[in-house]
Amino acid sequence: MTIVKRFIAGAVCPRCGEMDKLKAWTEDDIQYRECVACDFTDEMSLTAPPEVAEPATRVNQTQADPRDEIQVVNLMDPKAK
Numbered sequence: 001m002t003i004v005k006r007f008i009a010g011a012v013c014p015r016c017g018e019m020d021k022l023k024a025w026t027e028d029d030i031q032y033r034e035c036v037a038c039d040f041t042d043e044m045s046l047t048a049p050p051e052v053a054e055p056a057t058r059v060n061q062t063q064a065d066p067r068d069e070i071q072v073v074n075l076m077d078p079k080a081k
């Protein structure tokens with residue numbers, strides 16, 4: 001398996017503040033970042049944490065979301081007079 005390290009365009013290193021010095025790659029569901037200007041390295045798990053799973057209780061699901069009724073969008077054409 002070939003690991004491709006790519007520069008992140010526009011990314012600023014949180015340690016040295018240099019732009020376009022960060023390389024990123026993914027290995028075993030971990031996203032790594034590395035700065036070529038200093039020794040900064042960072043890793044972040046790409047797998048979702050288990051507590052994100054929604055509980056099975058759906059008691060309030062029959063109640064309509066009030067935001068659905070505030071969808072008043074002004075679509076009037078400013079040129080139409």
Ligand SMILES: [Zn+2]
Nearest residue numbers: 013016035038
């Ligand atoms: Zn750096």
